Each structure stands twice: as structure tokens, then as C-alpha cells.
Amino acid sequence: FDNRPGDIWYDGGLVPWSDATMHVLSHGLHYASCVFEGERAYGGEIFKLQEHTERLIESARLLDFEIPYSVEEINEACRLTLAKQGFRDAYIRPVAWRGSEMMAVAAQHSKIHLAIAVWEWPSYFDPEQRLKGLKLDLAEWRRPDPRTIPCKAKAAGLYMICTLSKHAAERKNCADALMLDWRGQVAECTGANVFFIKDGEIHTPDPDCFLDGITRRTVIDLARARGIVVNERAIMPEELAGMEECFITGTAAEVTPVASIADWTFQPGEMTKTLMNDYMAAVQPGAAVAAA
Ligand code: PMP
Numbered sequence: 648f649d650n651r652p653g654d655i656w657y658d659g660g661l662v663p664w665s666d667a668t669m670h671v672l673s674h675g676l677h678y679a680s681c682v683f684e685g686e687r688a689y690g691g692e693i694f695k696l697q698e699h700t701e702r703l704i705e706s707a708r709l710l711d712f713e714i715p716y717s718v719e720e721i722n723e724a725c726r727l728t729l730a731k732q733g734f735r736d737a738y739i740r741p742v743a744w745r746g747s748e749m750m751a752v753a754a755q756h757s758k759i760h761l762a763i764a765v766w767e768w769p770s771y772f773d774p775e776q777r778l779k780g781l782k783l784d785l786a787e788w789r790r791p792d793p794r795t796i797p798c799k800a801k802a803a804g805l806y807m808i809c810t811l812s813k814h815a816a817e818r819k820n821c822a823d824a825l826m827l828d829w830r831g832q833v834a835e836c837t838g839a840n841v842f843f844i845k846d847g848e849i850h851t852p853d854p855d856c857f858l859d860g861i862t863r864r865t866v867i868d869l870a871r872a873r874g875i876v877v878n879e880r881a882i883m884p885e886e887l888a889g890m891e892e893c894f895i896t897g898t899a900a901e902v903t904p905v906a907s908i909a910d911w912t913f914q915p916g917e918m919t920k921t922l923m924n925d926y927m928a929a930v931q932p933g934a935a936v937a938a939a
Pocket of ligand 1: 685809835836837838839840858860861862863896897898
């Protein structure tokens with residue numbers, strides 16, 4: 648990934664891709680003072696850019712640092728990098744971290760860096776293929792108690808659990824893993840939120856100790872706009888046996904049906920298909936998206 652054509656926005660301007668490096672003594676690397684975003688452009692427009700940028704700034708604030716750019720400046724830098732790369736359908740990765748001025752736990756006066764990279768990500772969507780559904784594992788790692796971590800931050804440190812869980816799932820030929828939280832309640836996947844359907848209603852865990860995804864909120868709005876009842880509540884894994892449909896949501900995952908989680912099986916059906924289509928319509932430039 649470190650030697651591609653094109654430019655990366657780095658601390659205020661575009662630099663050649665392979666020049667966008669950082670020092671090995673960066674605080675962000677040693678102590679995980681690092682936050683990031685994952686955004687997607689459809690047809691040349693970044694979906695929910697404002698929400699992503701606001702979350703980036705809030706994630707940094709939760710990690711006790713301030714990104715030295717305004718929301719508008721970051722939005723503009725994202726658009727500029729996308730335009731420079733020349734992709735219509737792309738993934739946008741802003742990342743902010745503490746620099747190398749202070750190599751200690753305390754690093755109040757270190758420089759805060761911001762970089763934005765863009766790579767091509769075609770928006771290929773074949774509902775019939777996707778409706779076969781993903782095979783998921785149940786992770787051994789759990790989402791931690793919110794008193795132990797700033798759980799609302801999209802912080803690099805929180806992804807340690809995700810990488811471990813995803814690797815374990817892949818070793819079992821699964822696409823991803825569902826993580827429970829510290830109480831044993833259903834939480835989320837390693838890069839996506841999870842939804843269930845039963846008796847025509849949607850059930851999804853309360854995001855009280857994990858990321859309340861921008862896609863999650865969009866899909867809830869789209870479902871409610873159709874008059875579908877959405878229950879945000881504590882879900883115990885034992886309940887999964889009675890759920891009919893299951894899907895995951897995320898910037899990368901969009902709305903993706905799930906066929907199984909460990910031994911629990913689901914039948915991707917009409918409601919999942921409807922929400923997949925509603926989401927794909929909502930991400931198109933100029934679409935009238937339900938407020939999220
Ligand atoms: N949970 C985790 C752990 C994630 O990494 C993501 C992806 N950012 C999500 C949920 C979904 O968030 P969003 O819909 O904002 O992409």
C-alpha cells in the first residue's frame with residue numbers, strides 16, 4: 648500500500664503517495680493516540696462527509712487531542728484528495744495522530760498530524776449474489792466496558808480486538824465475527840453494526856459500548872421511513888435462535904445479509920433486500936436521504 652501512484656493529503660497539502668511517511672517514534676504508533684475515519688464516495692461525492700468529519704474531530708477530542716483543522720477545512724481536504732486521485736467510487740481514509748516530539752505516555756505538546764488517503768473502491772452491487780449471505784463466527788473477544796475505554800471514539804487502539812477477532816474468524820473460513828460486549832450482550836462485528844429481523848420488526852443492539860455507525864443510523868431512518876418498527880435494545884445471544892433475518896451495516900459493508908453466525912442460521916429475505924436497495928439509492932449523489 649505504500650507505493651502507489653497519486654497523492655496523499657498530509658498536514659496541509661498534497662504530497663506524492665510514497666512520501667507520506669511518519670517517524671517510528673510517533674506517539675500514535677507506540678501509545679495508540681490515533682483516530683481515523685472510513686468514508687466512501689459514490690459517483691464522485693463523499694456520502695455523509697459532514698458526519699464523518701465531525702466524528703473524526705470528536706474521536707480526537709475523546710483521546711484528548713485537537714485536530715488543528717476545522718470541519719470545513721477537513722471536508723475540503725477530503726474532496727480535494729478525491730478529485731486529485733480522480734476516482735468516482737472510492738474509499739477515503741482520514742487519519743490523525745500524535746507525532747514524535749515526546750516519547751512518553753504523557754505527550755500533551757506533541758504535534759497533531761492529519762493525513763487523508765483515497766483509493767479506488769468500485770461500487771459493485773449484485774443483490775442476488777449478496778442475498779446468499781455471509782458466514783460469521785462468534786468472537787472470543789468482547790467489546791469492553793465503556794468505563795475502561797472511550798468507546799465512542801473511532802480510535803486505532805480499539806481495533807486491536809477487531810483484528811484479533813477477524814483473523815480468528817478467517818481461520819475458520821468465516822467472513823467476519825460477531826462480538827459480544829463485556830456483559831455478554833450482542834454488540835457488533837469487527838467493522839460493521841448488526842441488525843436482526845423477527846415478525847416484521849427490526850432489532851439491533853443499543854450502541855452503548857460500541858460505534859453507533861453512520862450507516863446504522865441511516866438504515867434505521869430508512870426503515871422507519873417505510874414504517875418498519877426498529878427496536879434498539881439489549882439482545883442476548885440466546886435470542887438469535889428466533890431471529891429470521893440478519894444483516895450488517897457499515898461504510899464498507901453497506902447493507903450485507905448474513906446467512907449464519909456460528910450455529911445460528913438466518914434466511915436473508917424481502918426486508919433485508921428492501922433495505923439494501925433503499926441504502927444503495929440513498930448513497931447516490933443528490934439522493935434525498937432520510938436525515939441521519
Ligand atoms: N463498528 C465498527 C467497529 C466499525 O469499524 C465500523 C466502520 N466504521 C462500524 C461499526 C460502522 O460504522 P459506519 O457505518 O459509520 O461506517
